[in-house]
Amino acid sequence: MPELPEVEVVRRGLAAHLRGRYLTGVEVLHPRAVRRHSAGIDDFQATLEGRTFAEPRRRGKYLWLPFTDGDALVVHLGMSGQFRVDDEPADDRHTRVRFHLDDGRQVRFVDQRTFGGVHLSVEGAELPTEIAHIGRDPFDPEFDIEDAISRFRRRRSGVKRALLDQAIVSGIGNIYADETLWRCRIHPERACERLSRHAWREIIDAATAVMKEALAQGGTSFDALYVNVNGESGYFERGLAAYGREGSPCQRCGALIVREAFMNRSSFRCPRCQRTPPGTGALIRRPHQTGPRVVKS
DNA sequence: ACTAGCACCTGATCGC
DNA sequence: TGCGATCAGGTGCTAG
Structure with missing residues (x-):
């Protein structure tokens, strides 16, 4: 959790x-x-x-x-x-x-x-x-974003799976992965190697920003299962734009957030903002697409 | 070497 | 009311 x-x-x-x-x-x-x-x-x-x-x-x-x-x-x-x-x-x-x-x-x-x-x-x-096998997280003074980008681009998997891999960049779980990809308007199944270094930089920056905002709110709590040492809940649930918001309108475009099965759990995304379809077909048809649009925060 | 899938647990909630 | 199915934010091991 x-x-x-x-x-x-x-x-x-x-x-x-x-x-x-x-x-x-x-x-x-x-x-x-x-x-x-x-x-x-x-x-x-x-x-x-x-x-x-x-x-x-x-x-x-x-x-x-x-x-x-x-x-x-x-x-x-x-x-x-x-x-x-x-x-x-x-x-x-x-x-x-x-x-x-x-x-x-x-x-x-x-x-x-x-x-x-x-x-x-x-x-x-x-x-x-x-x-020692856990990668440095983005708040580590020795975090090397260029190295992280290189490793992400070498991954042969979808973007979300890579974000959840603690050996590359640690600290990101299911909630903040979904929030990060929503902010960057990237479909969770987009192929890692097809995203530019610039796109990966935006993704890592977005992940860092959303986790920083969550920390400022004391973290995300859905119930009594996550509390601080004094038993108090955090308040970032209200800051979530995608995770857990199935059926609610996207804050950017109004389309209804969808929930999909992913790695035996759930992924939440906006079907309009994060629309690039998964699968090689789409990638072959659009091999030279420009980088993703990214929300500036 | 890398990737995907599953095992590991308890409890809350949902549908019938 | 009761019961089974489903789901929950993670990691590590292992088979391919």
């Missing part, structure tokens, strides 16, 4: 609560939450005790919480993961791991669908080896 903006909201929330804190104990309540910790549950609980947190970091949708000793706690929220820091007793049904801090507070990893998880990465403070 959480994409880059939502994960960044969580990172900031954790930073505020973990700064200068150390762990006095850890309780694993569901084994699946630590399945990526190869040494097992008992080791996970025991090894973390006494460690002091440094500044939480993020790449794409991955979080890691470095310790001052050079190791790190790697976190992925999956589809439904949350971190909660509550002053009052809260719904504990989906609490998977409870972290006890030296200030008496507890941080809970809550995850209904258990696609998310946590594990210790030895010497992972700078960059856990487990997530």
Whole structure:
């Protein structure tokens, strides 16, 4: 569920609560939450005790919480993961791991669908080896847009599939991919290699802009499954132009947004603005089409 | 090496 | 009211 903006909201929330804190104990309540910790549950609980947190970091949708000793706690929220820091007793049904801090507070990893998880990465403070394959996200100071464009243009797949590939540019999920392509007026099945460098630059810029706007609104929330560490929802749902708006008029042209099956999930697009048909037939007929029109924000 | 498809889970909602 | 089908924002593994 959480994409880059939502994960960044969580990172900031954790930073505020973990700064200068150390762990006095850890309780694993569901084994699946630590399945990526190869040494097992008992080791996970025991090894973390006494460690002091440094500044939480993020790449794409991955979080890691470095310790001052050079190791790190790697976190992925999956589809439904949350971190909660509550002053009052809260719904504990989906609490998977409870972290006890030296200030008496507890941080809970809550995850209904258990696609998310946590594990210790030895010497992972700078960059856990487990997530070295994840590409830099557009907010990374070392993000190389020219390299990203080159890699996108080498992909033999549709544009949306490539945007969801975390190894090229990380952080973009189903929602922000749809929003990005709506802004750029590009059909999700357009072939990657047929888009110009200029078009790809516009796509990456649009993805960066929409995620930046979402972050400023505290992220996108459709329900209680995505909330910040205090249990509060973000407000970017009202900023969405395509995702989840099946049957509503396109804000640009008035055509009704359609929903289509894509990779076992849904894609939303404007049938008029994002009209270039998929398939090689269209590409063969229009091999020298000019670059896509792009919305300037 | 790259790409597509599926497995991994629980719970809310929809149609009958 | 109850039941099965469907759907949900992600990643990793594996077969081709």
